[in-house]
Amino acid sequence: MRTLVVLLLLSFSVEARAAGSKPKAEKTKASAEHSSSAAFSGKLLVVPMDGSHWVGIKAIAQELGRRGHKVTVVIPEVSMRMGPGKHYDTLTHTVPYGQDHIDAIMSMHKDVLKTNQPFMERMQVKYNQILKIVDFIHVTAESLLLNETYISYLAQQEFDAVLTDPMVPTGALIARKLGLPIINLLRGIPCSLDMKSAGCPSPPSFVPRFFTGLSDKMNFKERVINTLVALIEPLFCRLLYWRFNNIAHQFLNEEVSVAEVLSDSDIWLLRIDFTLEFPRPLMPNMILVGGINCDLRKPLPKNLEQWVSGKHGFIVFTLGSAIADMPEEITSVFLEAFRQIPQTVIWRYTGMVPDNIPKNIKLMKWVPQNDLLAHPGARAFITHAGSHGTFEGLCHGVPMLMVPIAGDQPDNAARMENRGVGVVLDITTMTTESLLQGLNEVINDTRYKENIQRLSALHKDRPVDPLELSVFWTEFVMRHKGAKHLKAAVHDLSWIQYYCLDVIALLAAIVLLFVILTVKCMKLCLQKLGRKRKQD
Amino acid sequence: MRTLVVLLLLSFSVEARAAGSKPKAEKTKASAEHSSSAAFSGKLLVVPMDGSHWVGIKAIAQELGRRGHKVTVVIPEVSMRMGPGKHYDTLTHTVPYGQDHIDAIMSMHKDVLKTNQPFMERMQVKYNQILKIVDFIHVTAESLLLNETYISYLAQQEFDAVLTDPMVPTGALIARKLGLPIINLLRGIPCSLDMKSAGCPSPPSFVPRFFTGLSDKMNFKERVINTLVALIEPLFCRLLYWRFNNIAHQFLNEEVSVAEVLSDSDIWLLRIDFTLEFPRPLMPNMILVGGINCDLRKPLPKNLEQWVSGKHGFIVFTLGSAIADMPEEITSVFLEAFRQIPQTVIWRYTGMVPDNIPKNIKLMKWVPQNDLLAHPGARAFITHAGSHGTFEGLCHGVPMLMVPIAGDQPDNAARMENRGVGVVLDITTMTTESLLQGLNEVINDTRYKENIQRLSALHKDRPVDPLELSVFWTEFVMRHKGAKHLKAAVHDLSWIQYYCLDVIALLAAIVLLFVILTVKCMKLCLQKLGRKRKQD
Structure with a gap:
């Protein structure tokens, strides 16, 4: 489908890749639909990040386009999830890889999940996977940034601002080159580069660091660990961004680091919420928009109706966009457990379909996750605890059984468990019995349902919807050409x-x-x- | 008028003052008007602070009452400004002083402004004034808190929350006694007790302290001064609150300090805005509501119409509720300057009316300050740079000539001058010439008008009106019996x-x-x- 769309692109003219290609622009209905009633109509450049990071950025781009702004989204010609939308234009750039390369990267998760691997071998697999993903990100960024024709085309468009995900600083670098204000949307950068760039204090005494699994209440030993992690964070940032620092020098022709480029950001839209996150200091230009995808709800497709209407309710089972397949031994653990429960299970699964699938299981290549969770029959949500899924479960008050795999997922899962709204299992060591026990707990122990409903009520009780708030601040930056008055005077300080x-x-x-x-x-x-x- | 209202109060029964008096309750229309359509109707106890601090609290109390909540405001039987309102009930308590004592305190400002005093004498006058005000505050608090009958009456009312001004911690102490969540409305406590209690970091490298007149960009010497002030702040807090700490022990029967009581606060509604304030770290339970009084606008009374319609426009001149009178030598400086300008001047003045008042001056015992500033003919605002006035000038984009006198006024004035929206003069050394020059600058140099209009546009461009936001968070605390999830885990840390x-x-x-x-x-x-x- 995506390939078809790409083929249909209204291309300008394509020059040789080596010499730099001009951008291919897709004109959607967006331009025609620009409402003349909008008080202010701006031009926004969107430089998104692929994978689950795309969800929030797309929602904001769509909404801004719908309100009459001219929104241009820059995407590579092949990608995991990114593509055109009704209310924005896309501008594709060439990349030196094909869809098969992306598919190969996506399928690597399956190797990581293998249960019978020795420790060292598993570490080797993980390391290789990270290297491949990191390389993929850098190659994509370089093929955009070092494409001079493309960049000068962007420079001519006279955008008012850049909306981007700073985890991959491509958008921030373009903004600096073109002298445009930056709006960032993010969950958080693991080495706290976001907090450092915004000049935001993060005292290690009550702000737990990424990957530590610590809470905001730490004993002395935990504070020592957290402080040590905080001390090595700058080193970790250097490791994560050294290649981007080189790209920055090459692209901008100035001795500037990614941290300095990001410190110019005008607004930080943080996809966090203190019903999940531990309370921590913030800066005036940080806006909390956790749960941005909660209200983007559509009616369920007809073919799912019989699956959600059973008297015992149903379970939603997805492991995010990155993991749609898993090793056979893990699949069979799930199958065996599901065989023994009265609920139906709607399972996002793209791998080989095993024999003897129990009747209460529906395997689907894609599921309308948010719409399913919003259904009153949803009894439990089996999830990898990615930030989007966690917010959707929270938004609709569905207790969770969490099998975190990578990134911020173990931290998210620990926080949800800490609040008594779900159970965490290790997917590689889990047995049918432990899975059944976990499911039994979250479905039949009413405390889980009560806790998540209470938390959900707190989460949804806010003065402005997070999508609305994101749109407001993006428009604010476009209207006022930045938000300088919200930036702390920390950037000239050593x-x-x-x-x-x-x-x-x-x-x-x-x-x-x-x-x-x-x-x-x-x-x-x-x-x-x-x-x-x-x-x- | 106020005395009449007090006489009309629906009193329960008044016992001897020494033995503790029962509260006198005024039933206003509020109860009758409680809208049945409100989704949630709560019971709010409001413990306000007198003087200009009353303005914001009153606005919130009125709006909550209008929305159908039962709002009870606790006020002393005589006060500077506090009184009944259409949408809330008042509950008065006896105090061991009369209106004459308040008038005497109010008139002390005149002595401070005397221009021909030697330095030591002036300091002595200032010191005596502070002592008298501090004593007044403590006597008022004690007569409320140590009135057992009154407090037990409050305890029976089953309030959902307490809205108060933490500068005087009476309301916070009552909240602790009754086990109720706290919503604070404040501009800031000079010794940073608010930031300390909320666990909010305030790095002295870019967060200038009260009374230093410093900005967020400091050189080494300034950082040394700011750090020294930050280091002695805890001592200053002890000095400011030692008597309240004693009252707390006596009232609560526990060894608890005011700082600890305030650290239990659920929401801090801060009357600041970063168009005026320097950007600084905040905590998740801090909500910015600077400019809360901007939209509370009424049409101008008829008798003012001829004064505001002149082709040269008019000047609004008030020095806040505390200073309505001033020494003759200062009055004559103003009169002489006003005689030489084409604008009309609307001047809040309650002192002796001098002879030979120029025709372009209208003296009034009270002026509708916000409504006048909102008028397009307003050319300049002569103000003491109190926080309410500053926000009103900012809201309506009127350049200011500032003569700060006490408290946060010099800091406010320095910030406005720093942003190029006004001129600061020392009222005790000012001459007719310097005043004329200042007025000429702010009225005729278009940069002042442009700057304040730009700043005003930034200030008013916000997703939610500050009064609306204050009401939302007060309702939030009432609905959820607090906002624990927004409180940082810093209070168990030494x-x-x-x-x-x-x-x-x-x-x-x-x-x-x-x-x-x-x-x-x-x-x-x-x-x-x-x-x-x-x-x-």
Whole structure:
């Protein structure tokens, strides 16, 4: 389907790849539908990130287009999920790989899930997978940024702002090149580069770091671990972004790091919410839009109606867009467990269909996850605890059985378990019995349902819908050409100045000098007193 | 008028003051008007602070009452500004002073403004004034808190939450006694007790402290000053609140400080906005509602129409509710300057009316300040730069001539001047010439008007109106019996733990040990090597 759409693109003219290709633009209905009633109509450039990161960006792009802005989304000619939409234009750029390369990367998750691998072998597989993904990201970025014809085409469009996902700083680099304000949408950068760039304090005493699985209430040992992780974060950032730092030098022709480029950001739309996240300091230009995808709901397709209307309700089972297939031994654990429960199971599954599938299971290549979770018959949600899925489960108040696999998923899962709204299992060591027990808990122990409904009520009780809020702040930046008045004056400070270490050193020196002088004076006095006594 | 209203109160029964009096309740139309259509109807206790602090609290109380909540406002039987309203009930409590005592305190400002006083004498006058105000605040608080009959009446009312101004922690103490969640409305506590209680980081490298007049961009010397002020802030807090700490012990029967009581607060509604304030870190339970009074606009009274319709426009001149009178020598400076300008001047003035008042001046005992500023003919606003007035000037885009007198006024004025929207003068040293020059600048130099209109546009471009937002979060706390999920886990941490000083000490010790061991090892190796060479 996607390939067909790409073939239908209204191309300008395609030059040789090596010399740089001009952008291919797809004119959708968006332009025609631009409402003349809109008070302000801006031009927005959107540089999204692929995979699940696309969901939130697409929602904002669609809504802005619908409100009469001219929205242009830059996407590679082949991708995992990105594609055209009703209310925005897409502008594709060439990449030196094909769909098969993407499929190969997607299927690598299956190898990671193999249960009978020795530890070292599994680490090797994981490492190779990360290397391949990182390489894929860099190659995609380079083929866009170093395509001079394409970039100068963008420069001519006179955009008002760039909406992007800063995890991959391609959009931020383009914004700097074109002198445009930046709106970031993100869940969080693992090495806290987002917080550092926004100048946001993150005291390690109550702000747990990524991947630590810690909460905001830490004992001494946990605080030591968290502080150590906080101390090595800058190093981790360098590792993550060294190649992008090189690309930045090459692309911008200036000695600037990704951190500095991101520190120019005007607005940070954070896909977090404190019903899930631990409360932490924020900066004035950080806007919380966790749960942005909750209200994007459509009616269920007809073929699913019989599956959701059973008296025992149903279970939704998806492991996100990245994992649609899994090793046979894990599949059979799930199948065996599902055979023994009265609920129907709607399972997103793209692998080989095994024999003897129980009657209560419906396998589908794609499921309308949010619409299913919104159905009152949904009893449980088996999920990898990706941030989008977690928010959808929370939004509709469905207890979760979580099998986190990578990235922020273990952290998300730990937080949900901590709030008593779900159970966490290790997918590689899970047995039919432990799965059954977990399902039994989240379905039949009413506390899970009560807890998630209470949390859901808190989450949804907000003055402005997160999508509306995202659109508002994007429009704000377009209207005012930035949001400078919300940026803290931390970017000219070195870290020594930021923490006032120079001031502390001066004050300590003064105190020390005072103490030394006092001691010397006292000694002198005592000596004189001693001499006087001797003379007496 | 106010006395009449008090006399009309529906009193329960009044016992001897010494023994504690029962509350007098005024039943207004509020109860009758409670809308049955409201989805949720709560019971809110409001414990306001007098003076200009009353404005914002009153607006929220009115709006909540209008939406169908039962709002009860606790006020002393005599006060500066507080009184009944259409949509809330008032519950008065006795105080051991009369209106004459309040009038005496109000008129003390005049003494502070005397221009020909020696420095030491002026300081003495200021000190006496502060002592009297502080005593007034404590006596008022004690007469409410130690009135057992009154407090037990409040306890029986089953309120859902307390809305209060934490600068005077009476409301917070009552909330703790009755086990109720707290919503605070404030501009900021000078010793940063608000930030400390909310666990909000305030790095002295870019967060200027109260009274320093510093901006967010500081050189080394300024950072030293700011850090020193930050270091003595806890001491200043102790000085400010030691008597309230004693009242807290006595009232609550527990060893708890005001800081601890305030750290239980659920929501902090901060009357700040980053068009005026320097961007700084915030906590998730801090909601910005600066400019809450901007939209509370009424049409101008008829008798003012001829004064605002002149072709040269008009000047609004008020020095806030506390200062309505001033020494003759200052009055004559203003009169002489106004005589020489073409604009009309609408001046809030309650003192002796001098002879020979120029024809372009209208003196009034009270002026509809916000409504006048909203009029397109307003050319300049002469103000003491109190926070409410500053926001009103900003809201309506009127350039300001500022004569700050006390409290946060010098800081507010410095920030406005820093943004090029006004001129600051010292009221005690000002001459007719300097005043004329200042007025000429703000009225005729178009940059001032342009700057404040740009700033005004930024200030008013927000997703939710600040009054609406205040009401939302107050209702949120009433609905959910608090907002625990927004409170950072900092309150069980000592300051050593908060700053991870224990962790740093441990890590430093390990590093030191490692260095010592390495050095020792190397020494040993060198010694052995030396011996071996000797043997060779």
